[in-house]
Amino acid sequence: MKQIAIVGLGIIGGSFAKALANRLPGRYKVSAIDINQDTLDEAKKLGFIEKGETTNKSILQNADIVIIALYPNLVTEFVVTHQEDFKEGALIVETSGIKKSIMQELLPLIPEQVEFIFGHPMAGRESQGFAFADDRVFLHANYVITPSDKNKAASIEFFSQLLKDLGFGRITISSPKTHDLMIAYTSQLTHLIAAALINSDSTGQNTVEFIGDSFRELTRIAKMNEKLWSELMLNNREPLLEVIESFEKQLANLKQAILTNDKEALEQEFIHSTQKRLALESADQAHEFAKERGK
Template identity: 30%
Template sequence: MKPAIKRIAIIGMGLIGGSLGLAIKASQGEKVEVTGIDTNELSMLKAKQCGAADRITADYKTGIMSADMIFVCTPVLQIATLIKEIAPHLKQGAILTDTGSTKTYLIQEIAAALPRGVHYVPGHPMAGREKSGIEAAVGTLFYDKWYILTPTRDGDAAAVEAVRQVINWTGARVTEMNAAEHDWCTALISHVPHIGAAALVNLLTYLQDQENSIKLAGGGFRDTTRIASSNADMWADICMTNAGPIADSLDKFSQIVSQVAAAVRQGDRDSIHKFFSNAKQRRDELLLLEQAANEQPLTNEHL
């Protein structure tokens, strides 16, 4: 039987935590009490003012002690340490989840630290913005975006369903996969693209006439590098906690770029044409698959 969720605590009232609070309150109103927990006093005040939390506190113990479900929305390297600190104060039956971008590392660190009777359901919303902080939070951030749950083998099925229910309130599309598969997928479709965007921006430092080059940079460059404006601390943490999949994907990416560079030097137009043609065909196929997936109706549980 799915436990009733009446009190939710959100630790970390930034973009993700703030958007989560806004979405839950917009869907459930007074039926669910949201407590926002953050060490940044200004973030807490803004969370209360914008309606992302009913109550605010900097005291983890006070904020979580009566919570039915706790979302930990801090940078990924802080999550495990924080959960180990709060674990003794979680009530029996509480459900703990997180929004970290890497899952294998967190599961290994967290699972053994939780007291008996507390359930952990790892999660990761595939949503974000290039801006950060509570100021960037919006209640529609998760709507129609994928939200991945990576339950452990011995995880409680009712707890997983309870987290799924709460995520449905945000309008997100919930799916499940194992942690290792998640980490490889996100390395390829999220982590490496962020590194690539940052590399393109850093490439500008090699230009002799940076001023004119930046002035002439059009929409294509801005669109391609938009995500390079993301939070540096967050992305440094992601690289540290998903090192293997990211490094291996970067190696493959480097091989592809090196092959193109060699073809350019050799004037091998056929190879270069094939490179672009294959990419266009593959991307068009991916867009069709994405469109088909997005045409699947959302459930009404979030209404």
């Protein structure tokens, strides 16, 4: 039986472990490396992994597929430290939320005997750790693969199929540069907006009495892992600053229409936003499945 090693049993690694156990029972032997022994014990007790090690002893040597789900800044060190330990012909999956910087750093260091697949599961939870890992977040979710020139087409195809078997919806092939720009817009900017919105509460009132679901939804992701998000954003500054400015301009347009009492301009902006949202919904098969993802 082929073996899969998961490195880091947080939200992403933990969700992979749970998805493998729940959706592909018996297909792989799954092990995990995590610095927290309690997490490993828990994952083993619940039947999500067969074996756990706090530092690699024999897991990497036996793994046909390694899924690395560490903080981005820890990935390179992990690979360099363990370059002799990877099994000949292993597929190493790297999952961090930015791609250009990590690929530039890692590509020259990849051990000869393995193949790396860089990519990003567009799925998560606002809470951290194995207890909050949940394979439902993968259901119909997007996954972006950013191939390098060292990838074999067959490996990308094999891994794409595995992702679909684990519940993912759309698998997109992208350049790292495009990925990073898009993620700056769809994910990093949205987190900045949520933080700015909740931090801007200067009303001095008991805000909770005056909220509806729009405020609840727009601030859900204001609860975030500050270390991870700072790292992701500061490794992606150029595209992030670009999309922040683009957003600021649009908000300034709306503000100007309000300032000048320009009803027609305001209505036009809202007609435009409505059209864009409707277009997004009709293109987004995952839209209908938010509840299945527990959102």
